[in-house]
Amino acid sequence: xxxxxxxxxxxxxxxxxxxxDTNTLGNLFGGQLLAWMDEIASISAHRHCRRVVVxxxxxxxxxxxxxxxxxxxxxxxxxxxxxxxxxEVWVDVYVEHHVTGKRKxxxxxxxxxxxxxxxxxxxxxxxxxxxxxxxxxxxxxALRRKQLSLILAGKMKPExxxxxxxxxxxxx
Numbered sequence: 001x002x003x004x005x006x007x008x009x010x011x012x013x014x015x016x017x018x019x020x021d022t023n024t025l026g027n028l029f030g031g032q033l034l035a036w037m038d039e040i041a042s043i044s045a046h047r048h049c050r051r052v053v054v055x056x057x058x059x060x061x062x063x064x065x066x067x068x069x070x071x072x073x074x075x076x077x078x079x080x081x082x083x084x085x086x087x088e089v090w091v092d093v094y095v096e097h098h099v100t101g102k103r104k105x106x107x108x109x110x111x112x113x114x115x116x117x118x119x120x121x122x123x124x125x126x127x128x129x130x131x132x133x134x135x136x137x138x139x140x141x142a143l144r145r146k147q148l149s150l151i152l153a154g155k156m157k158p159e160x161x162x163x164x165x166x167x168x169x170x171x172x
Contacts, residue, residue: 036075049125059112067093
């Protein structure tokens, strides 16, 4: 199976925050943003493998700045690393200034998806070949993030996390 680049899975969506998307403070409801991020991340994962994908986990969500009613937001997602049947998808969220068009990063999230066959069983996905420096950094960190998630989920023993051991210089 031929490796793909992250840009082949790039998915961009633009939204405007409407009154029904906001909380009592007039900011975008966090749950709505999570749903939008999950949706765009799943499209990105699908573009990478061209198969049905299911959300396996959300590794990280950062709410750095509030998003207000009537803000225009841009969500950008792309696969940062592919493992056997799973893919890590990074979502960046920007608020676009109404007048200047300048973008300010507001949020980011890391979603994990598994590609499945017609019976719901996991199937192999293409590898990722990062190109830019940012893509390379995200690619390199993906295995550590995966190992940490597996440990926290009780699916991996800490002593099996070779990548995490390496960064902490842990000796057995």
